[in-house]
Amino acid sequence: MPADIVAVPPGHLGNLTNQEERKLQEAWIHLLRLCGVQESVDHETPDRTAAFQEHLSDKSTDNFRQRLWSFILADHPDVLVLRFLRAREWDVEKAVAMLVSALNWRQEQRLEDDIVRRGDSVGLATNKEQSADEKSFMAQYRSGKAYVRGADKERRPVFIIKVRLHDPKLQSPESMEMFVLHNIETMRTMIRHPDEKSCLIFDLTGFGLKNMDFHVVKFLVHVFEARYPEYLGVVLVHNAPLIFWGIWKMIQPWLDPVIASKINFTSRNADLARFIAQEQLQKCYGGKDSWEYKYIEPVEGENERMQSEKKEEVEAARGELVRQFEQLSLEWARVKPGSAEATQKETERRDLGEVLRESCWKLDPYVRARTYYHRAGVIGPLGVVDYQAAQ
Incomplete structure (x- = not known):
């Protein structure tokens, strides 16, 4: 295998059996119903929405949808769902229940609000504050x-x-x-x-x-x-x-x-x-890397975009892409895995997933405080990563 070709492990995006693809489709139907996508109720997958909602402290479809897409971040949406399917050995109902429970836990922990949004920007406050x-x-x-x-x-x-x-x-x-x-x-x-x-x-x-x-x-x-x-x-x-x-x-x-x-x-x-x-x-x-860790303090103004009025515009653009991906996922979930139509829909979803990834990195400075890794150059513009960036 050429060095530039990366083997995708079985059960991961890009290397699914038809049966695993079907399980993924069923999981998305459950998630789309929880997100309030009404067209999903016509799918043959049994409706378990009420049972899944028992894991939630807030059963609002809008809030669930926002939490789900905040958890997905900048990867292809299927990557996150497949993590939970593999963790529950492809039992769709157990996997979705586990994912829903994790989303509820994230809200209880105030992960997006207190940890992602604030992070080490708290270091900018005075010692008394x-x-x-x-x-x-x-x-x-x-x-x-x-x-x-x-x-x-x-x-x-x-x-x-x-x-x-x-x-x-x-x-x-x-x-x-x-x-x-x-x-x-x-x-x-x-x-x-x-x-x-x-x-x-x-x-x-x-x-x-x-x-x-x-x-x-x-x-x-x-x-x-x-x-x-x-x-x-x-x-x-x-x-x-x-x-x-x-x-x-x-x-x-x-x-x-x-x-x-x-x-x-x-x-x-x-x-x-x-x-x-x-x-x-x-x-x-025993390696050759002479680098040693030294924390880089947060800098005044590095999170100014989090207060920018442009945030709403960037969020709206990503929200439209999310809506398109949900509708495309609904169409894909209705076709038989392995068919020519399924292959076409998979390609469209993969391409749209890449656009979604790019949109997330455009939104990131508006919703995540800059971290040590941003200041050190490990995480660069649009999410480019260099694990050995010099400080």
């Missing part, structure tokens, strides 16, 4: 305990967590959850189909009991299993000291079998090199 949780949120970014650097051999972003720099006594559980979710939401902007997953390194060099945070471990297990399924590609637990293995016996029973299967233990730099090329690996791990 910041809450205790906001202060500790910023302190965690400045500490360098967690950051993205490089990509592994599967082209997945490498997210490094230096556990020795974490002290659970220095921040509240709520602040830590906010920090975790902001990192996940930011990392999601760096992931692109067909490379839809991430590589996590838990660096346990210098780890001691004072660094152990059972609340964070449980929270991470929960969100990656139930709220962000299929985002983990591989987890590398690196350089674990002897004291860790007793803790590991306590953690193991909490792990979903799928997540557990992704965990690898590495004890030498050579072990990491099996997963990450030397050019992409920092020197502290």
